Amino acid sequence: MAEHNNNSSEELxxxxxxxxxxxxxxxxxxxxxxxxxxxxEDKWYRYWxxxxxxxxxxxxxxxxxxIVIPPPNVTGMLHIGHTLVNTLQDILxxxxxxxxxxxxxxxxxxxxxIATQTRVEQKLREQGISRYDxxxxxxxxxxxxxxxxxxxxxxxxxxxxxxxxxxxxxxxTLDEGMSHAVRHVFVKLYEKGLIYRGKxxxxxxxxxxxxxxxxxxxxxxxxxxxxxLRYPLKDGxxxxxxxxxxxxxMLGDTAVAVHPEDExxxxxxxxxxxxxxxGREIPVIADEYVDKEFGSGAVKITPAHDPxxxxxxxxxxxxxxxxxxxxxxxNAEAGPYxxxxxxxxxxxxxxxxxxxxxxxxxxxxxxxxxxxxxxxAVIEPYLSTQWFxxxxxxxxxxxxxxKDGTGxxxxxxxxxxxxxxxxxxxxxxxxSRQLWWGHRIPAWYSESTGEVFVAMSEEEAQAASGLNDxxxxxxxxxxxxSSNLWPFATLGWPDETSSDLARYFPNNVLVTGYDIIYFWxxxxxxxxxxFTGKKPFKDVLIHGLVRDAEGRKMxxxxxxxxxxxxxxxKYGADALRYMISTGITAxxxxxxxxxxxxxxxxxANKIWNASRFALMNLEGVSFEDIDITGDLSTxxxxxxxxxxxxxxxxxxxxDAYEYGETGRVLYNFIWDDLCDWYIEFAKxxxxxxxxxxxxxxxxxxxxxxxxxxxxxxxxxxxxxxxxWQHLPHEGETITLAAWPEYEQALxxxxxxxxxxxxxxxxxxxxxxxAEVNVPMSKKVDxxxxxxxxxxxxIIQRNDNYISRFCNTSSFAAGLNPVTEGKVMSAxxxxxxxxxxxxxxxxxxxxxxxxxKEVQTLNxxxxxxxxxxxxxxxxxxxxxxxxxxxxxxQADYSAKREKVLARIAELRG
RNA sequence: AGGACGGUAGCUCAGCGGGAGAGCACUAUCUUGACAGGGUAGGGGUCAUGGGUUCGAACCCCAUCCGUCCUACCA
Numbered sequence: 001m002a003e004h005n006n007n008s009s010e011e012l013x014x015x016x017x018x019x020x021x022x023x024x025x026x027x028x029x030x031x032x033x034x035x036x037x038x039x040x041e042d043k044w045y046r047y048w049x050x051x052x053x054x055x056x057x058x059x060x061x062x063x064x065x066x067i068v069i070p071p072p073n074v075t076g077m078l079h080i081g082h083t084l085v086n087t088l089q090d091i092l093x094x095x096x097x098x099x100x101x102x103x104x105x106x107x108x109x110x111x112x113x114i115a116t117q118t119r120v121e122q123k124l125r126e127q128g129i130s131r132y133d134x135x136x137x138x139x140x141x142x143x144x145x146x147x148x149x150x151x152x153x154x155x156x157x158x159x160x161x162x163x164x165x166x167x168x169x170x171x172x173t174l175d176e177g178m179s180h181a182v183r184h185v186f187v188k189l190y191e192k193g194l195i196y197r198g199k200x201x202x203x204x205x206x207x208x209x210x211x212x213x214x215x216x217x218x219x220x221x222x223x224x225x226x227x228x229l230r231y232p233l234k235d236g237x238x239x240x241x242x243x244x245x246x247x248x249x250m251l252g253d254t255a256v257a258v259h260p261e262d263e264x265x266x267x268x269x270x271x272x273x274x275x276x277x278x279g280r281e282i283p284v285i286a287d288e289y290v291d292k293e294f295g296s297g298a299v300k301i302t303p304a305h306d307p308x309x310x311x312x313x314x315x316x317x318x319x320x321x322x323x324x325x326x327x328x329x330x331n332a333e334a335g336p337y338x339x340x341x342x343x344x345x346x347x348x349x350x351x352x353x354x355x356x357x358x359x360x361x362x363x364x365x366x367x368x369x370x371x372x373x374x375x376x377a378v379i380e381p382y383l384s385t386q387w388f389x390x391x392x393x394x395x396x397x398x399x400x401x402x403k404d405g406t407g408x409x410x411x412x413x414x415x416x417x418x419x420x421x422x423x424x425x426x427x428x429x430x431x432s433r434q435l436w437w438g439h440r441i442p443a444w445y446s447e448s449t450g451e452v453f454v455a456m457s458e459e460e461a462q463a464a465s466g467l468n469d470x471x472x473x474x475x476x477x478x479x480x481x482s483s484n485l486w487p488f489a490t491l492g493w494p495d496e497t498s499s500d501l502a503r504y505f506p507n508n509v510l511v512t513g514y515d516i517i518y519f520w521x522x523x524x525x526x527x528x529x530x531f532t533g534k535k536p537f538k539d540v541l542i543h544g545l546v547r548d549a550e551g552r553k554m555x556x557x558x559x560x561x562x563x564x565x566x567x568x569x570k571y572g573a574d575a576l577r578y579m580i581s582t583g584i585t586a587x588x589x590x591x592x593x594x595x596x597x598x599x600x601x602x603x604a605n606k607i608w609n610a611s612r613f614a615l616m617n618l619e620g621v622s623f624e625d626i627d628i629t630g631d632l633s634t635x636x637x638x639x640x641x642x643x644x645x646x647x648x649x650x651x652x653x654x655d656a657y658e659y660g661e662t663g664r665v666l667y668n669f670i671w672d673d674l675c676d677w678y679i680e681f682a683k684x685x686x687x688x689x690x691x692x693x694x695x696x697x698x699x700x701x702x703x704x705x706x707x708x709x710x711x712x713x714x715x716x717x718x719x720x721x722x723x724w725q726h727l728p729h730e731g732e733t734i735t736l737a738a739w740p741e742y743e744q745a746l747x748x749x750x751x752x753x754x755x756x757x758x759x760x761x762x763x764x765x766x767x768x769x770a771e772v773n774v775p776m777s778k779k780v781d782x783x784x785x786x787x788x789x790x791x792x793x794i795i796q797r798n799d800n801y802i803s804r805f806c807n808t809s810s811f812a813a814g815l816n817p818v819t820e821g822k823v824m825s826a827x828x829x830x831x832x833x834x835x836x837x838x839x840x841x842x843x844x845x846x847x848x849x850x851x852k853e854v855q856t857l858n859x860x861x862x863x864x865x866x867x868x869x870x871x872x873x874x875x876x877x878x879x880x881x882x883x884x885x886x887x888x889q890a891d892y893s894a895k896r897e898k899v900l901a902r903i904a905e906l907r908g
Numbered sequence: 909a910g911g912a913c914g915g916u917a918g919c920u921c922a923g924c925g926g927g928a929g930a931g932c933a934c935u936a937u938c939u940u941g942a943c944a945g946g947g948u949a950g951g952g953g954u955c956a957u958g959g960g961u962u963c964g965a966a967c968c969c970c971a972u973c974c975g976u977c978c979u980a981c982c983a
Contacts, residue, residue: 033943219981226983243983257983294982306983368981414912421911421979514978549920551976585922588913589976593920599931602945613942660922664930679942687941770949775938807940863927872963873926881926881964888927 035608037572040722045159053735054097054164056104056504065101066504067093068487069165070512070520071173073112074150075119078157080546080554080562080580080592081513087581088543088659089511090163094714095654097164098739104504105164106490108171109151113438113479114208114216114374120146120437136436143437147172160565162573162717164735169500171490173482174439181489182482183442183456185531190454194390195431197443197452201310202430204382206328206342207375210434211386213478214427215518217379219368226365227350228296230358231256234272234281240265241360243295245367246305247353248346250275251334252321253282255301257312260286262297276358277349278335285316304383322383326434342380387432387441387475395423398526401535408525408535411657412586415514415542422518423526431478438476445471484523487536494531507537514542514587541657544589546580551591562592574716575601581715582663603667604719607712610675611723614705617686618698623728626699628746633693634758634798635681636700637751642673643704644747647740650711666712674708677759684800702728707740754794758801760828765806765835768824771849772841779809783817783834791830822846825902826853827895832902843906850903857896864889 048054056066067089072082089105097103120143121131131139151172158165171178189195203212227247232239240256253275258265269286289312290299303313304322313320323333330337330345337345353359370379401407402420410416432441444453444461447469455461461470485493491505492498506528512521521540528536547553548560555561567576579600584590628640646669653662678701685697706727713720713734724734731737765782774780782802786792795802795813803811822838824846837846864885867873874882 034945219979245983291982296983299983301983308983418912418978425979518979545977583921588921591920593932595932596920598945602943605945606943609943609946611942616942664922667930675943676947683941766948770937773937776948777938777940860927867926867964870963874963876963877926884926 033609033612035572035605035719037568037574037604037718041160041162041568041573041718044718044721045162048164048733048735049159049167051732053733054105054166055168056102056166059100059102062100062102064104064503065093065096066104066106066507067509067511068106068490068507069108070510070516071108071110071171071483071486072154073115074109074147074154075112075115076150077153078564080564080567082157083161083564083576084543084546084580084584084590085511085513086158086161086163087577088541090161090577090717091581091654091659091714092509092511093164094717094735095739097735098710098713098737100738102503103164104166104169104500106169106171106504107158107163107165107167108486108490109147109154109173110479110483111147111172111174111437113433113435113476114210114212115479116143116146117435117437118208118374131436139436157565160568160573161577164717169490173479173486177492178482178485178489179439180456181485181494182439182477184494185481185485185527186442186477187454187456188531189389194393195387195454196390197385197387199383199385200388200430201304201307201381201383202386203370203372204326204380204384205372205375205377206324206326206380207377208372208435209326211382211384211430211432212372212379213430213480216373217370218373219370221366222369224365224367224369226295226363227353228360228362229276229300229353230360231273231275231282231300233268234274240268240273240284240298241296242298242300244300245365246346247359248330248337248342248349249302249305249323250300250349250353251278251330251337252302252304252323253280253300254303254313254318254321255282255285255316257285257287257290257299257301258297259290259292260288262290262292264297276356277352285312285318287312287315306381310383320383324380324382326382328377328380386430387443387477389429389431391426391428394526394530395426397529398423398522401525401529406535408537409539411539411541415517415540415587418514418517419522419525423522426522429478431481432473432475433478434474435476438479439482441473441475441477443473445473447471480519480523483520484527485531487524488528488532505532505536506534509539509541510537511541511543513545515545517542539657542587543584544587546590546592549591549593551589554592567594567597571597571601572604572718574604574719577717578603578663578715581659582666583660585660586657603671604716606671606675607709607716607719608723610670610679611705611727613679614701615726617682618702618728621698621702621728623730625695626702626728628696628699628703630696631692632696632700632748632751633681633685634751634754635678635801636697637748638755639673639678639704640700640746641748641752642669642678643707643740644742646673647707647711648742651739651741654714663715666715670708670712674704678704680805681801684804710734710737710740713737754798757791757794757828757830758798761795761802761831761833762805764826764828764833768826768833768835772824772837772845774837774840776807779807781810781836782806782808782812783819783823783836784813785817785819785832785834786813786815787830787832789815795831822906825850825899827898827902829891829895832898847903847906850899850906854896854899854903857892857899861889861892861896864892 069089070085072078093103093105124131124142134142186195203214203217205212224245226243226245228241228243229247229250230239230241242256244250256273258269268284271284272281273284275282289308290297301309301312301318303310303318303320321333323330324342325331328342330340330342332338334345337348340348350359371377372379399420410419442454442456444455444458445451446465446467449467451465453461453465453470455464458470458472462468487507487510488501488505491501493501510521524536528534545553552558552560564576575597579597580590583596646665649665650662653665682697682701685693688694706724706729709720709724721734761784769776769780784795786795792813792815799811799813819834822843824835824837824841826833867885868889
């Protein structure tokens with residue numbers, strides 16, 4: 001496939017489909033003036049994949065650079081947030097690949113236990129089937145089908161985005177390797193006493209009928225009520241008023257607590273109350289947990305339905321009475337309310353309490369209520385037996401690593417605080433889920449003895465127990481229990497002999513959003529520390545969320561989500577990638593506005609057209625002809641210098657993860673320097689008769705465009721490959737082309753200084769013409785008075801450029817040229833420009849214009865002089881700054897003198 | 909309650925110690941042989957408010973106001 005492709009006769013792709021509808025066609029060559037991404041994108045992605053350019057390990061001598069993709073859930077289509085995180089990673093990987101690293105970007109997907117199971121159950125429900133109708137095995141078959149279907153969708157989306165993934169190493173959180181790692185971790189933690197089984201208050205999702213971890217609960221403000229209830233004392237001496245937001249839980253009350261130093265209640269401590277409706281006798285206890293100031297100062301205690309009450313209950317040895325079942329329905333303990341749903345029961349109980357005179361009052365009360373992150377159901381604090389990970393010892397290791405400097409480097413830094421705050425206050429992690437889709441807990445119970453055996457397999461458990469009546473735990477593990485092994489388990493861990501593990505672990509960087517620092521990042525860090533003794537990745541790059549144009553979070557219920565495929569269809573993947581990656585600043589949210597994508601699309605089109613221009617002027621030029629040494633023009637030297645600077649800057653910025661700034665630098669270089677200045681300058685040689693100069697400019701143009709495409713390639717892989725393949729080039733693909741580095745040999749300081757003078761002159765003439773309404777199409781005379789011989793030399797060497805840009809009919813330059821009649825003028829550094837426009841412009845108008853200029857110069861001079869006359873400034877400011885100010889002072893003053901002289905001349 | 913982030917041109921946002929920037933929108937002008945999804949020129953901002961540090965503050969510190977989010981919650 002390697003070839004030296006000269007200016008091929010094959011047309012640039014994109015023109016095929018759009019040629020007919022494209023009215024703005026160049027009549028000469030039939031090439032469209034707009035880039036159509038559709039044809040190019042699929043073609044090149046196929047080419048890259050077929051040739052295995054993205055495969056890791058092909059450069060065994062090179063330094064490795066690795067990233068694992070945050071595995072998307074197999075719940076459905078990828079959203080715009082995935083586009084962001086994936087583009088950022090692809091940019092890093094593509095850059096590093098071009099820089100010669102042995103790059104690995106490992107793809108994969110997450111089974112997403114509760115999320116996927118909920119979706120499949122939803123689908124079944126639409127067919128009138130529940131998972132219980134199917135049974136565990138049949139249901140799981142359905143989920144696997146779903147998984148295969150969406151994994152396929154995800155692959156297509158990755159391809160559309162142009163991601164340079166190594167598919168030969170793709171993993172799934174439920175595949176055999178990952179499952180083995182999960183069991184291994186469970187067994188090891190169990191053996192160390194860091195996994196235990198216990199009866200605790202956990203967050204119960206009655207809709208999904210499973211336990212959740214603390215961070216899977218979202219608190220939302222809800223307008224509720226505060227119910228005041230009166231519990232009578234058994235001895236008839238009075239009553240105690242308690243308040244609750246959930247009156248139905250009173251059925252499970254086993255005490256009322258007051259503060260031990262609350263004088264209102266000292267006499268009552270130890271007495272017995274009669275729980276209304278149920279008639280149970282419950283004690284009045286004293287506990288410091290109670291806040292004397294709040295409400296009545298007495299709290300009903302329901303150990304089975306409130307985490308705080310649970311703790312109080314343990315301290316006072318109170319019974320735990322669970323009044324609900326796993327679907328949130330009242331159970332036998334609820335007496336007359338058995339069988340009612342918890343919300344119906346609340347109404348019924350409230351009515352009954354009111355009738356019995358127990359309910360004294362109801363106040364409006366705004367409070368935070370926990371909701372399931374997945375099902376949306378109101379969370380029930382629920383007493384049940386679950387598996388937990390003891391977090392303290394694991395957290396400590398991770399905290400120590402962070403404190404002694406061997407930890408993970410957070411970018412931006414502030415997220416380290418977020419992480420530390422969580423891990424320093426972490427509580428035990430409830431890891432068992434009453435679901436079917438997931439890693440089944442590797443614990444077996446003996447039906448005869450009730451003993452528990454934790455092992456890698458049933459065989460091992462049997463061997464260890466010597467029993468053959470073992471039954472495996474029905475529950476599965478929290479999805480994040482497997483995701484947190486992702487960076488190392490995907491590379492072969494726990495097999496320490498895995499060559500991938502040795503070579504690509506730790507990963508260089510993890511890219512993810514701030515919304516899953518707790519869920520995922522923190523857990524990867526502590527499990528990696530525990531099991532590999534290393535941090536999982538050197539850097540973690542945290543990005544913000546993609547929001548809609550109004551700054552709202554994208555959500556299904558609002559229907560304000562953006563489908564990346566639709567955007568790609570309309571604007572191209574490169575435009576979307578460029579917009580979303582360069583539109584962000586570290587850790588900050590991004591508002592998605594279609595105008596921004598249009599702007600990026602226009603930028604791609606600008607590159608397309610600049611390349612069209614180049615190709616039209618590179619006919620017959622082959623790769624071997626390119627020679628950028630020897631006698632180059634001022635502009636040739638200058639663009640090579642700007643390319644040099646840009647390459648260095650882009651390299652630095654990408655390493656610093658400063659995508660927004662990178663985008664700006666690339667945009668300015670390509671649009672301003674390359675298109676607006678260099679291409680215009682180059683035309684003179686390309687259309688000229690000086691064959692040597694033409695040939696050099698062709699070389700510089702081809703070289704510069706080639707390097708520019710390489711710099712833009714990580715951001716816009718498709719268009720850069722499409723154009724690059726048509727330019728004179730060496731190699732099979734731009735994806736493996738060498739990354740442009742700063743080259744001292746390309747520098748020519750004199751030429752750069754010359755170019756700056758030329759640009760100043762051209763800008764000044766344009767300004768004057770615009771100000772007095774002399775259009776560029778109308779030719780004018782131009783006289784330049786140079787300040788000295790050197791400047792004069794520069795002007796004379798480049799008079800053809802100046803003439804062209806200033807559109808002069810006659811051009812004269814000298815140290816003291818004859819300046820007849822009334823003329824317009826401007827002063828630039830080192831020279832004075834004169835345009836004889838006496839026929840076109842009133843002399844008073846010109847004097848007024850010049851006086852305005854003097855005013856601007858005056859204020860500049862004043863500002864600088866004020867600064868320089870400040871003793872503090874001269875004494876304390878850095879020498880470099882003072883020097884700069886002095887130079888400005890001299891420059892502005894000199895210009896002002898010349899303009900003043902000009903005014904005098906015109907007057908007199 | 910604690911914490912984080914943000915308040916800069918009409919809009920969306922960069923800049924984060926030394927002359928206020930970009931894109932879009934707006935005004936004027938140009939169909940010049942890469943590009944009208946374009947060229948050229950221009951208007952528009954007491955950089956939230958009040959103090960402080962500094963020779964110098966949009967930028968650093970403190971306070972206040974407004975907005976967004978996170979964590980923890982008193983029944």
